[in-house]
Amino acid sequence: MILDRFRLDGQVAVVTGAGRGIGAGTALALAECGADVLISSRTEGQLKDVAAQIEALGRRAVVVPADLSDLDAVASLATRAAEELGRLDIVVNNVGGTxxxxxxxxxxxxxxEAFRFNVSTAHALTRAAVPLMLADADLPNGSAGAVVNISSVMGRLADRGYLAYGTAKAALAHWTRLAARDLDPHIRVNGIAVGSVMTSALEFVAGDPATKEAMEAATPLRRIGEVEDIAATAVFLASQAGGYLTGKVVEVDGGLSHPNLSLGLSDLVPGGAS
Incomplete structure (x- = not known):
């Protein structure tokens, strides 16, 4: 059955930034497909809510509140997952943003700081996870597991105001390609270039109806993305459904070829005024 290739029964995942938004949605999607999940973010209350939903799906959840900008803290999640859930098969590097x-x-x-929070965190966790993945490699086709990195459409598009964020996400996308070569053939590394998804982070800059309508009009599919669009792609990349992909960054962005959200920053002009 083709749907069996999406199953993650008996596997263990770590998802960072999992208290809300894309991280929470991805953790729940992995659990729905059969994985036990360690979830981490800064806010314990949010994590406990997500954990309760994972457990309602019949899966185990481990809650680890942490400051994930601390590279030692984020790296420790790999060992914690193996110790408390018995193994480690999937890493979703979702924490980030600028x-x-x-x-x-x-x-x-x-x-x-943008590079550290978006790229160094992914490297720290993945580097800690790899030996654990290889130690328990018994997945189909000799695979030891999968890494999924959450990048952004702004890693390949350009607009004012996104220099730090876009540069960091572009670096994460290429880190994905390079790490895939370092870790093949047993560990697959892929990424998702996320477009506009209506999470609390997007609401920070696009919460009013007029801005939302303008963004929808500028998106070929004429809608803002949903968390489930990204979560479903993460399941595909983490599972044997995506077992012949590595080193790829899947663009889940509604078809964007140019940014759909302008920050309205003015020109710089001679003399120091703007």
Missing amino acids: IPNAFLDTTPDYLE
């Missing part, structure tokens, strides 16, 4: 900023307000430190 608030848009004008060019002259984007300091070198701000740029480095």
